[in-house]
Amino acid sequence: MVNERLSERRGAQVEAAPMPGSEPRRAGEPRPLSKTHRQAKRPAFDRVVLLLQGGGALGAYQAGVYEALAEADLHPDWVAGISIGAINAAIIAGNPPNLRVEKLREFWHGVTSSWFGVGELGLLLARGDTARGSVNQMSAAMALMSGAPGFFRPRIPQPWVHPHGTLEATSYYDTAQLKATLESLIDFDRVNAEHAKTRLSLGAVNVRSGNLIYFDSPSQVIRPEHVMASGALPPGFPAIEIDGEHYWDGGLVSNTPLQWIAMNQHRPPDTLAFQVDLWSARGEFPRNLVEVATRQKEIQYSSRTRAFTDYFKQVAKLRNMLAVLLEELPEELRQREEVEYLSSAADRHAANIVQLIYRAKGYEGDSKDYEFSRRSMEEHWRAGYCDAVHALRHPEIFERSSNRYETLVTFDFSRDRGD
Numbered sequence: 001m002v003n004e005r006l007s008e009r010r011g012a013q014v015e016a017a018p019m020p021g022s023e024p025r026r027a028g029e030p031r032p033l034s035k036t037h038r039q040a041k042r043p044a045f046d047r048v049v050l051l052l053q054g055g056g057a058l059g060a061y062q063a064g065v066y067e068a069l070a071e072a073d074l075h076p077d078w079v080a081g082i083s084i085g086a087i088n089a090a091i092i093a094g095n096p097p098n099l100r101v102e103k104l105r106e107f108w109h110g111v112t113s114s115w116f117g118v119g120e121l122g123l124l125l126a127r128g129d130t131a132r133g134s135v136n137q138m139s140a141a142m143a144l145m146s147g148a149p150g151f152f153r154p155r156i157p158q159p160w161v162h163p164h165g166t167l168e169a170t171s172y173y174d175t176a177q178l179k180a181t182l183e184s185l186i187d188f189d190r191v192n193a194e195h196a197k198t199r200l201s202l203g204a205v206n207v208r209s210g211n212l213i214y215f216d217s218p219s220q221v222i223r224p225e226h227v228m229a230s231g232a233l234p235p236g237f238p239a240i241e242i243d244g245e246h247y248w249d250g251g252l253v254s255n256t257p258l259q260w261i262a263m264n265q266h267r268p269p270d271t272l273a274f275q276v277d278l279w280s281a282r283g284e285f286p287r288n289l290v291e292v293a294t295r296q297k298e299i300q301y302s303s304r305t306r307a308f309t310d311y312f313k314q315v316a317k318l319r320n321m322l323a324v325l326l327e328e329l330p331e332e333l334r335q336r337e338e339v340e341y342l343s344s345a346a347d348r349h350a351a352n353i354v355q356l357i358y359r360a361k362g363y364e365g366d367s368k369d370y371e372f373s374r375r376s377m378e379e380h381w382r383a384g385y386c387d388a389v390h391a392l393r394h395p396e397i398f399e400r401s402s403n404r405y406e407t408l409v410t411f412d413f414s415r416d417r418g419d
Helices: 056-071 084-093 097-111 118-125 128-146 176-185 224-230 258-264 289-302 305-327 337-343 374-392
Strands: 047-052 078-082 199-206 212-216 240-242 245-249 271-277 351-357 408-411
Touching: 047 056, 047 084, 047 258, 056 084, 056 097, 056 271, 056 374, 078 084, 078 258, 084 097, 084 176, 084 199, 084 224, 097 176, 176 224, 199 224, 199 258, 212 224, 224 240, 224 245, 258 271, 258 305, 271 305, 305 337, 305 351, 305 408, 351 374
Parallel strands: 047 078, 047 271, 078 199, 271 351, 351 408
Antiparallel strands: 199 212, 199 245, 240 245
């Protein structure tokens, strides 16, 4: 239980740990945080849930968020992910708390090796967003041509050379090396243990049926293939075969696991959820074709997170009102069949949802999800860490709503940061 596990940190000074292999801070870079982000009081919730969206190279933002949560002793009881969020989620669930940040760093350090260091030389000369954007585009082009080590590589020969009907003919890149990477970073025995402390759920799409499904550790054995399937985004990556069926990236249908968490359990325990999104649904009107492509991708993959959250809040309010009403019914009415049916929908569940959404820089463009330069990865990680620390300094996220009807509360602190 969260109340039993969380401890207050008094007087501790917390700093953002440097990324492995990172260089000293350059002029103009944000300094690591030095103020504490301990919680003011113990949260009044039974479980912590971490929801991780897809977004390719932007996924380092999620790792930074988790680092801040770990420093605050907020270790999730349930972590659910889609696409790159599935990889981060599996690394978290597949390691003890004291190793999770280290393993996340190992993954992100590995997929952004010095092969992408071409951007580093350019950054020494780059000044302003236009120059930085050019450097990022160069790094993204290198990822397209060469892949990311330990993750994916171009298919040679090209897919159209392979016979029709083979997996090699259906994708531009080969992700076979990702399996070895996952096996080196994740203890799947830990994930699949009968009494595992962290539940893992991974979203994928059945290619034949087109239905979004979740691989869920309490009900099935999770293997590297399940993680790979969640991130098999076509036509870049091939479908992954599992037990005779083929699966693609879950983001094709929905890029956020919130709906799965919300609808999966009847009468769930009170929940403190951190929803980490890599695409912002809100943005400026585009001024050119590059910005059109960027805005299109943001809208497509944000999956209307806020819209579903608002809908979920309305449903929760209705269920709470129904529960209150049924409790006040006379005894003679409680025996009716209609009341028994309505009771199954009544719910007094309380939840706080903290939304953490990556705000892209103007120079990143539409290639930000496959731009695997070391510098950009470090910036994404740092942004996630800073945003999570900012949220954790608000004690209200740890408190249950006092409104008897509206017991699901959402928090988004981006506005008070000027975003």
